[in-house]
Amino acid sequence: MSDGVRAGADRVVLVTGAAGGMGAGHARALAADGWRVVLADVADCAPVVEEIRSAGGTASGHPLDVTDPAQWEALVADVATTHGALYGLVNNAGISRRLRFMDTPHDVWRRVLAINLDGPFLGTQACAPLMRDSGGGSIVNISSIAGQIGYFSPSYSASKWALRGLTKSAAGELAAWGIRVNSVHPGLVETPLLAGADGFVESAVASIPFGRMGRPGEITDVVAFLLGDGSSYMSGAELTVDGALVSNGTYHRILTEMDGEL
Numbered sequence: 001m002s003d004g005v006r007a008g009a010d011r012v013v014l015v016t017g018a019a020g021g022m023g024a025g026h027a028r029a030l031a032a033d034g035w036r037v038v039l040a041d042v043a044d045c046a047p048v049v050e051e052i053r054s055a056g057g058t059a060s061g062h063p064l065d066v067t068d069p070a071q072w073e074a075l076v077a078d079v080a081t082t083h084g085a086l087y088g089l090v091n092n093a094g095i096s097r098r099l100r101f102m103d104t105p106h107d108v109w110r111r112v113l114a115i116n117l118d119g120p121f122l123g124t125q126a127c128a129p130l131m132r133d134s135g136g137g138s139i140v141n142i143s144s145i146a147g148q149i150g151y152f153s154p155s156y157s158a159s160k161w162a163l164r165g166l167t168k169s170a171a172g173e174l175a176a177w178g179i180r181v182n183s184v185h186p187g188l189v190e191t192p193l194l195a196g197a198d199g200f201v202e203s204a205v206a207s208i209p210f211g212r213m214g215r216p217g218e219i220t221d222v223v224a225f226l227l228g229d230g231s232s233y234m235s236g237a238e239l240t241v242d243g244a245l246v247s248n249g250t251y252h253r254i255l256t257e258m259d260g261e262l
């Protein structure tokens with residue numbers, strides 16, 4: 001993942017939801033590649049920061065509820081003081097509530113939308129001016145394949161579809177500031193987000209042509225690509241990272257069930 005990553009003192013990246021799961025993985029990998037990583041989460045980032053520092057990387061941990069504009073403002077002010085620049089933002093924090101449409105209470109709907117959609121909106125508004133003053137940058141929004149196909153959980157699906165739209169809206173506006181904005185759409189990835197969903201996962205894998213879930217590092221590689229100069233002409237784009245589930249899942253399953261017979 002070292003190809004195409006911007007070099008120099010402005011290699012500062014902020015990753016939300018970095019205390020665990022894929023966010024922690026992104027933070028570790030980016031730090032190993034020389035980025036100064038600002039980790040932010042409602043949960044304690046200290047163990048991941050400690051790990052990164054022990055491995056020789058540069059990182060700091062910050063409490064952040066992505067739904068709170070005042071906390072975003074304070075964090076960006078802190079980054080400006082400490083690093084003087086910001087090049088990358090990875091809007092990774094997200095929650096999932098696997099509730100079917102008619103079982104989804106309004107408060108769950110609001111909470112999922114607040115974290116998965118308001119979070120990236122507020123983060124983009126808060127970070128963009130510093131990124132502009134740093135000479136431009138790259139924002140990576142972590143959506144999902146649930147933002148590309150119909151998905152049974154309305155709050156999660158609506159939030160991830162909307163994040164896809166938000167990405168394209170921001171890409172248009174922020175191009176003038178030299179800021180690229182793209183979305184990543186992971187399929188099923190082995191992280192704590194899917195803990196306790198064994199039956200769901202087993203059945204879902206039957207629709208994945210690759211025959212397995214994704215590994216967190218396979219998402220990290222795409223995030224790193226979008227942060228780096230190797231994607232310098234990409235903005236408003238969406239990258240699906242799903243073992244061909246969205247493009248081929250239906251017919252893969254049908255053919256498997258028919259045992260290859262047509």
Ligand SMILES: NC(=O)c1ccc[n+]([C@@H]2O[C@H](COP(=O)([O-])OP(=O)(O)OC[C@H]3O[C@@H](n4cnc5c(N)ncnc54)[C@H](O)[C@@H]3O)[C@@H](O)[C@H]2O)c1
Pocket residue numbers: 016017018019020021022023040041042043064065066067091092093094095096115142143144145185186187188189190191192193194
């Ligand atoms: N795991 C998958 O299969 C999968 C698939 C597609 C997309 N995604 C998306 O990838 C992203 C990361 O998922 P993950 O599987 O690593 O999840 P995870 O649950 O392991 O980690 C999410 C992190 O976000 C943090 N967080 C939650 N609410 C927050 C808030 N209000 N403010 C700040 N931080 C908050 C949590 O503390 C946690 O550290 C999410 O946006 C998720 O929707 C995951």
